Amino acid sequence: MPAPTIYDVAQRAGVSSATVSRVLNNHPLVKPETRDRVMQAIKELDYQVNLLAAALMTKQTRTIGLIVPDIANPFFAEIARGVEEAGAAAGFNVVMCNTLEQAEREGRYIQVLRQKHVDGIIFTSAYLDDRSLTPLIEAGFPVVLISREVEDVAVDSVRTDDFEGGYQATRHLLGLGHRRIALLAGPLRTKPSLDRKKGYEAALERAQIPLDPGLLLSGEFSIESGKAMAQHLLQSTRDFTAIVAGNDLIAAGAIKICRQHGLSVPTDVSVVGYDRTILAELIEPELTSVAQQMHEMGRQAMELLLQRIQGTQTREPVQVVLPPRLVVAGSTAPPR
Amino acid sequence: MPAPTIYDVAQRAGVSSATVSRVLNNHPLVKPETRDRVMQAIKELDYQVNLLAAALMTKQTRTIGLIVPDIANPFFAEIARGVEEAGAAAGFNVVMCNTLEQAEREGRYIQVLRQKHVDGIIFTSAYLDDRSLTPLIEAGFPVVLISREVEDVAVDSVRTDDFEGGYQATRHLLGLGHRRIALLAGPLRTKPSLDRKKGYEAALERAQIPLDPGLLLSGEFSIESGKAMAQHLLQSTRDFTAIVAGNDLIAAGAIKICRQHGLSVPTDVSVVGYDRTILAELIEPELTSVAQQMHEMGRQAMELLLQRIQGTQTREPVQVVLPPRLVVAGSTAPPR
DNA sequence: AGTTAGAATGAAAGCGGTTACAATTCGGTT
DNA sequence: AACCGAATTGTAACCGCTTTCATTCTAACT
Numbered sequence: 022m023p024a025p026t027i028y029d030v031a032q033r034a035g036v037s038s039a040t041v042s043r044v045l046n047n048h049p050l051v052k053p054e055t056r057d058r059v060m061q062a063i064k065e066l067d068y069q070v071n072l073l074a075a076a077l078m079t080k081q082t083r084t085i086g087l088i089v090p091d092i093a094n095p096f097f098a099e100i101a102r103g104v105e106e107a108g109a110a111a112g113f114n115v116v117m118c119n120t121l122e123q124a125e126r127e128g129r130y131i132q133v134l135r136q137k138h139v140d141g142i143i144f145t146s147a148y149l150d151d152r153s154l155t156p157l158i159e160a161g162f163p164v165v166l167i168s169r170e171v172e173d174v175a176v177d178s179v180r181t182d183d184f185e186g187g188y189q190a191t192r193h194l195l196g197l198g199h200r201r202i203a204l205l206a207g208p209l210r211t212k213p214s215l216d217r218k219k220g221y222e223a224a225l226e227r228a229q230i231p232l233d234p235g236l237l238l239s240g241e242f243s244i245e246s247g248k249a250m251a252q253h254l255l256q257s258t259r260d261f262t263a264i265v266a267g268n269d270l271i272a273a274g275a276i277k278i279c280r281q282h283g284l285s286v287p288t289d290v291s292v293v294g295y296d297r298t299i300l301a302e303l304i305e306p307e308l309t310s311v312a313q314q315m316h317e318m319g320r321q322a323m324e325l326l327l328q329r330i331q332g333t334q335t336r337e338p339v340q341v342v343l344p345p346r347l348v349v350a351g352s353t354a355p356p357r
Numbered sequence: 358m359p360a361p362t363i364y365d366v367a368q369r370a371g372v373s374s375a376t377v378s379r380v381l382n383n384h385p386l387v388k389p390e391t392r393d394r395v396m397q398a399i400k401e402l403d404y405q406v407n408l409l410a411a412a413l414m415t416k417q418t419r420t421i422g423l424i425v426p427d428i429a430n431p432f433f434a435e436i437a438r439g440v441e442e443a444g445a446a447a448g449f450n451v452v453m454c455n456t457l458e459q460a461e462r463e464g465r466y467i468q469v470l471r472q473k474h475v476d477g478i479i480f481t482s483a484y485l486d487d488r489s490l491t492p493l494i495e496a497g498f499p500v501v502l503i504s505r506e507v508e509d510v511a512v513d514s515v516r517t518d519d520f521e522g523g524y525q526a527t528r529h530l531l532g533l534g535h536r537r538i539a540l541l542a543g544p545l546r547t548k549p550s551l552d553r554k555k556g557y558e559a560a561l562e563r564a565q566i567p568l569d570p571g572l573l574l575s576g577e578f579s580i581e582s583g584k585a586m587a588q589h590l591l592q593s594t595r596d597f598t599a600i601v602a603g604n605d606l607i608a609a610g611a612i613k614i615c616r617q618h619g620l621s622v623p624t625d626v627s628v629v630g631y632d633r634t635i636l637a638e639l640i641e642p643e644l645t646s647v648a649q650q651m652h653e654m655g656r657q658a659m660e661l662l663l664q665r666i667q668g669t670q671t672r673e674p675v676q677v678v679l680p681p682r683l684v685v686a687g688s689t690a691p692p693r
Numbered sequence: 694a695g696t697t698a699g700a701a702t703g704a705a706a707g708c709g710g711t712t713a714c715a716a717t718t719c720g721g722t723t
Numbered sequence: 724a725a726c727c728g729a730a731t732t733g734t735a736a737c738c739g740c741t742t743t744c745a746t747t748c749t750a751a752c753t
Binding site: 069070071072073074076077082084087091092093095098099101102105106109114115116117118119126132133134135136137138244273280299300302303304305316 | 405406407408409410412413418420423427428429431434435437438441442445450451452453454455462468469470471472473474580609616635636638639640641652
């Protein structure tokens with residue numbers, strides 16, 4: 022038999038469908054006695070609302086889209102967790118979309134999410150052009166960005182102060198006495214990588230240490246890239262005592278390669294990671310790393326989105342900037 | 358202005374809404390010329406179908422639910438990635454739901470997913486009772502389980518042969534010459550942990566080594582639990598040369614504790630993990646671990662679900678069992 | 694008893710599509 | 724030129740709910 026509808030309930034309770042709907046949405050003007058009869062009928066029929074039909078009228082699906090490069094990356098998984106939790110608390114569901122860094126996929130997801138009438142979309146960092154994102158924002162569709170920017174467009178966003186993070190990582194090493202510090206950066210086409218690099222440069226500058234282009238490499242946010250960059254670095258010079266890595270994965274790769282070359286961490290080379298994912302505490306020695314509050318970023322992004330969605334009046338876009346926090350562990354020590 | 362509807366398109370193209378609908382769903386019986394006119398109108402209005410309205414008629418949302426304990430756990434994140442990819446390939450979206458191991462949350466998610474009329478639900482392992490799951494399956498709702506079982510109910514499922522995995526891990530250590538092998542298992546209320554334990558026991562039995570209850574602990578799938586179990590073990594005895602861990606996290610925790618007690622891995626203690634998540638290759642030394650094909654499990658689960666959803670005729674439930682694969686690395690060596 | 698303002702409920706019009714069925718068109722026959 | 728079946732297209736009902744507006748009750752007041 023087909024699932025019972027609001028009419029079946031109405032009939033059984035001896036009222037009209039309008040009344041059932043009122044009960045469902047606890048409208049105040051329903052006589053308690055009537056409400057009870059309806060509830061009874063609902064129970065007896067094991068009735069479940071059809072939220073599709075409801076959404077068709079209310080224009081609210083209580084569903085949002087979350088676009089990430091790759092949910093299997095711990096950094097994004099942690100953010101997703103924050104988003105989902107905050108969403109669930111407010112009665113919203115989250116559709117997860119992995120772009121795999123492909124702009125075309127992102128575009129397709131945006132399209133189908135709109136067709137499914139999600140109430141809003143959260144975008145996380147990716148190296149994609151903004152061709153499909155910009156029109157969305159300009160159309161006034163609720164959007165929040167995490168660790169991502171769109172040129173010349175005002176939009177809600179959440180990010181970590183990556184300049185400060187890069188600065189702190191470098192200051193820490195300088196404070197230990199290091200002078201020759203390499204940077205194995207992530208992709209410089211992304212704002213976070215760029216900011217971290219600027220922080221690194223600012224710290225060196227302030228310590229009056231000239232930048233050495235030979236100590237500055239950039240690649241991807243992966244173990245492989247970390248290995249490759251370290252390999253490259255070691256082939257060109259051994260005249261460095263510390264490494265600032267673009268993230269924990271790069272750091273892990275670099276440490277492996279250093280070891281292979283007979284350099285011990287932290288005795289010969291100190292290494293600082295970034296993100297402080299769960300990986301950081303598993304690596305031996307534990308990785309000194311700049312912590313980002315991924316879970317919190319996800320949570321706040323969802324909050325901002327909800328404000329937009331449920332917002333009575335439109336407010337100016339806000340940019341939430343969370344502080345990074347250097348967590349010192351065993352991978353850094355004074356140079357010998 | 359409100360978003361254009363199918364009627365706006367129809368009017369602009371000078372046809373009826375039915376024809377527009379036919380074009381949208383590329384029904385074969387539309388004159389090419391008419392199709393062009395409609396497409397033109399669609400483009401000009403930047404028309405987007407409202408899939409909610411469509412779903413109301415077709416009873417298909419092309420959306421499925423994925424219920425996991427915690428997306429931030431690399432094991433589930435990897436599965437989620439497989440599910441999402443396979444789904445995307447077939448034009449399905451995935452709503453992600455984190456239960457945090459709470460049965461009540463699982464129940465709520467199931468309810469709202471049904472109300473939103475998802476086409477099916479994939480459940481991953483969790484230590485929950487099946488009160489809300491069983492009725493779903495019995496109602497014929499498309500469901501696939503990953504690493505999870507429901508008593509006395511036939512249902513599609515995908516899992517790894519965990520008996521074999523536990524067996525292989527233990528055999529490997531036996532082959533190296535170990536005789537005193539501890540098991541730091543995950544929660545024994547779950548089938549996977551139980552099967553791995555049975556595999557461990559079978560391997561020992563076959564080698565004619567009596568089981569020593571003192572070498573058998575069980576806890577949770579976490580670093581902390583791994584530490585606690587190792588601590589416990591070391592306090593009661595040092596008479597063991599190897600550890601089979603319930604998963605990589607437990608292994609990582611155990612290794613840390615062993616080190617703290619002055620035992621080196623693998624010289625003094627060999628350790629085998631399970632899952633072979635990305636963690637395994639980051640730990641120093643790299644962790645010998647039984648690989649599960651998480652991504653593949655996710656993919657196949659989605660395939661099974663799609664068969665159910667789109668299936669013309671109902672087929673018998675199938676149980677897909679994937680083989681584990683022992684990946685030997687630096688954390689295991691012969692006892693000295 | 695007759696009013697009357699709320700309170701409670703019902704009737705019915707959408708929301709934006711899909712689709713069964715009817716109607717129209719059209720090239721080819723006879 | 725009338726006729727026919729297949730190819731196209733249009734009409735209108737329906738999916739299951741929300742919500743406006745009208746209607747009916749109720750109870751408190753003259």
